[in-house]
Amino acid sequence: MANQDASLAKPARQKGLPIKARRAIAYVVLTIVVVMCLFWFYVLVINTTRNTGELAAGFTPFPSTHFIDNWKSLLADSLPMVKGMFNSLLVATLTAVLSTYFSTMTAYAIHAYDFKLKKFIFTFILMIMMIPSQVTALGFFRLVLKMNLEDSYIPLIVPSIAAPVTFYYMKQYMESNLPLSLVEAARIDGSGEFRTFNSIVLPLMKPAIAVQMIFTFVGSWNNYFIPALIIHDTKKMTLPILLARLRSADWLKFDMGKVYAMILFSIAPVVVVYLLLSRFIVGGVAAGSVKG
Amino acid sequence: MSDQNNGKPAEQAQASALMQGKSGASAPDGKAAARKNKKAVSYNRWGYYFLIPFIVVYLIFSFIPLCTTIYNSFFINYLARMKQVGPTFDGLGRYVKLLQDGDIFVYLKNTMIMWIMGFVPQILLSLLLGAWFSDPQLRLKFQNFFKTVIYLPNLIMAAAFGMLFFALFADSGPINSILVSLGIFKEPFKFLANVWSARWLIAFMNFLMWFGNTTILLMAGMLGIDPSLFEAAQVDGATSSQIFRMITLPLLRPILLYVVITSLIGGLQMFDVPQILTNGSGAPMNSTKTLVMFLNEYLKNKNYGMAGAVSVLMFIVTAILSIIIFRINSRTNK
Numbered sequence: 359m360a361n362q363d364a365s366l367a368k369p370a371r372q373k374g375l376p377i378k379a380r381r382a383i384a385y386v387v388l389t390i391v392v393v394m395c396l397f398w399f400y401v402l403v404i405n406t407t408r409n410t411g412e413l414a415a416g417f418t419p420f421p422s423t424h425f426i427d428n429w430k431s432l433l434a435d436s437l438p439m440v441k442g443m444f445n446s447l448l449v450a451t452l453t454a455v456l457s458t459y460f461s462t463m464t465a466y467a468i469h470a471y472d473f474k475l476k477k478f479i480f481t482f483i484l485m486i487m488m489i490p491s492q493v494t495a496l497g498f499f500r501l502v503l504k505m506n507l508e509d510s511y512i513p514l515i516v517p518s519i520a521a522p523v524t525f526y527y528m529k530q531y532m533e534s535n536l537p538l539s540l541v542e543a544a545r546i547d548g549s550g551e552f553r554t555f556n557s558i559v560l561p562l563m564k565p566a567i568a569v570q571m572i573f574t575f576v577g578s579w580n581n582y583f584i585p586a587l588i589i590h591d592t593k594k595m596t597l598p599i600l601l602a603r604l605r606s607a608d609w610l611k612f613d614m615g616k617v618y619a620m621i622l623f624s625i626a627p628v629v630v631v632y633l634l635l636s637r638f639i640v641g642g643v644a645a646g647s648v649k650g
Numbered sequence: 651m652s653d654q655n656n657g658k659p660a661e662q663a664q665a666s667a668l669m670q671g672k673s674g675a676s677a678p679d680g681k682a683a684a685r686k687n688k689k690a691v692s693y694n695r696w697g698y699y700f701l702i703p704f705i706v707v708y709l710i711f712s713f714i715p716l717c718t719t720i721y722n723s724f725f726i727n728y729l730a731r732m733k734q735v736g737p738t739f740d741g742l743g744r745y746v747k748l749l750q751d752g753d754i755f756v757y758l759k760n761t762m763i764m765w766i767m768g769f770v771p772q773i774l775l776s777l778l779l780g781a782w783f784s785d786p787q788l789r790l791k792f793q794n795f796f797k798t799v800i801y802l803p804n805l806i807m808a809a810a811f812g813m814l815f816f817a818l819f820a821d822s823g824p825i826n827s828i829l830v831s832l833g834i835f836k837e838p839f840k841f842l843a844n845v846w847s848a849r850w851l852i853a854f855m856n857f858l859m860w861f862g863n864t865t866i867l868l869m870a871g872m873l874g875i876d877p878s879l880f881e882a883a884q885v886d887g888a889t890s891s892q893i894f895r896m897i898t899l900p901l902l903r904p905i906l907l908y909v910v911i912t913s914l915i916g917g918l919q920m921f922d923v924p925q926i927l928t929n930g931s932g933a934p935m936n937s938t939k940t941l942v943m944f945l946n947e948y949l950k951n952k953n954y955g956m957a958g959a960v961s962v963l964m965f966i967v968t969a970i971l972s973i974i975i976f977r978i979n980s981r982t983n984k
Contacts, residue, residue, distance in 0.1 A: 381790070388782075391779070391796075392796065395800055395862075398814060398818065401824050405824065414822065417831075460703045460704060460707075461704075464700065464701060464703070467698075467701045471693065471700070473698060475698075485973075486708075488975060490915065490919045490964075490968060492964070493961045493962075494965075495715075496719045496957045496961050497717065498712075499949060500722070501711070501714060517707060517712065520707040520711065520712060551699075555700070580809070582807075582808065597807065598808075601810055601926065602809060605929050606930075617813075621817070624809075625807055636794075636798040640798055
């Protein structure tokens with residue numbers, strides 16, 4: 359009763375929790391969320407420094423001294439992890455470059471020019487945006503077999519030229535950041551259309567290109583379903599396929615320290631790049647989307 | 651949820667376009683001016699030239715595969731003990747067989763159960779965090795740090811994440827070691843041998859990988875709401891939870907719907923995590939086998955007829971969901 363009286367006595371404005379209490383709750387919850395996100399990676403890093411015996415003895419929150427040993431056994435393993443990283447880097451980089459370049463070009467075609475099929479093509483691209491690659495995987499796989507492109511990187515890289523999602527982002531960005539008067543000015547100065555695109559439009563699109571390059575790179579780096587269907591040669595495998603191989607190996611014989619090292623090795627590049635560019639990624643994405 | 655990875659910024663752009671009622675399809679300014687210009691006609695040819703790479707690549711690597719996928723679904727065509735059977739035309743026979751066998755319903759149910767178990771906590775937490783991040787009264791510090799951390803799991807390779815959780819939650823792994831030493835369990839719990847713990851694990855991983863993305867998406871939407879609405883409500887003495895229920899949520903509806911459907915499309919594609927975690931077996935007793943794992947099995951066994959039928963059914967479902975999104979977009983754009 360006393361509590362009720364007290365709350366009734368308060369002015370209406372102070373109903374609910376006071377701001378300081380709300381802030382405190384927010385910080386507590388956020389801290390729990392942060393721990394929930396990072397705990398797994400903490401265990402991963404700790405366990406990468408421990409050998410099989412220590413790992414079998416149970417978890418301790420402190421690192422041990424076997425990081426180098428685990429790294430050496432990773433290098434000596436029959437799964438070519440370093441080669442796999444090189445392969446992943448090659449595929450993801452080429453995918454990111456081709457995908458963003460040609461998506462910008464496609465967006466520019468729709469944004470800057472006026473032609474009969476424009477509306478139709480734009481609507482069409484929006485409609486196919488959501489179709490996942492899994493549902494066409496069968497036809498894609500058979501096409502790859504027919505073209506004799508099994509164990510080749512072409513089917514992993516070239517299809518990214520037609521990336522509706524990247525296209526859509528570029529198109530949105532152009533609407534608010536690419537004044538057509540600039541293009542007109544370039545024309546008056548006698549610049550050819552292709553040159554205008556490369557030397558005027560691309561530089562103006564840099565922020566959007568950077569964001570999309572990162573996401574396309576990460577998407578390709580992490581991609582598992584399609585590459586696993588196409589790449590069978592161990593030397594050509596990308597990291598996700600190698601990890602799947604690792605998973606299907608005989609677990610009883612395994613050096614667990616090495617397994618943790620392999621997992622850390624596969625995710626470290628993306629994590630490092632992300633932490634270096636995180637402000638830019640999260641902030642840039644939010645800014646781009648608000649302007650969108 | 652694997653292939654959504656590179657879709658986020660555009661999703662967000664789309665989401666904020668939803669909020670602001672901007673048109674994605676609007677023609678650029680200067681269109682009318684360009685039309686009047688005679689010279690422009692010759693420039694406009696370049697629109698087609700610039701579209702060539704996209705169209706050629708799309709036709710070869712997406713459109714033809716889609717057609718052959720559908721075509722293959724009408725044929726009996728598989729390898730049995732190294733012997734090729736078919737291809738023989740079967741009409742809709744593969745679909746009938748698929749639906750009569752009924753396995754597809756089991757895997758659809760698994761997929762949906764794990765999606766819901768991951769999505770419900772995901773949307774709740776994202777709404778809460780989004781509201782806090784976008785609340786000007788609260789003025790949370792370290793926002794960039796929090797956003798960076800919650801977004802991080804989304805960029806982690808799902809295959810590596812699955813492998814990591816497999817190692818962590820193994821019978822003799824560190825999680826069991828911690829739980830036993832804390833006295834929560836007397837002996838190691840077999841997480842991957844129990845139907846519901848295995849499903850919860852997969853759902854939790856999906857939740858972990860996607861709630862940061864959803865938070866940023868919803869936050870962008872919340873920041874797009876006219877701040878004077880909040881101020882007016884505060885002056886009228888509304889509490890923050892009232893403001894959230896009466897103003898934020900209703901205005902966020904188009905984005906929420908968008909998030910639900912894109913997540914559902916992503917959920918239907920659930921593959922990497924359960925595939926790696928269970929080594930493709932969908933253990934225990936196929937209870938974690940998803941639709942795409944089912945499709946993957948047919949592809950690996952070169953049973954093209956059945957793989958085609960599964961793909962086409964999935965295509966139809968995704969297409970229906972996509973049309974809903976397309977409708978939401980164009981309705982709010984008007």
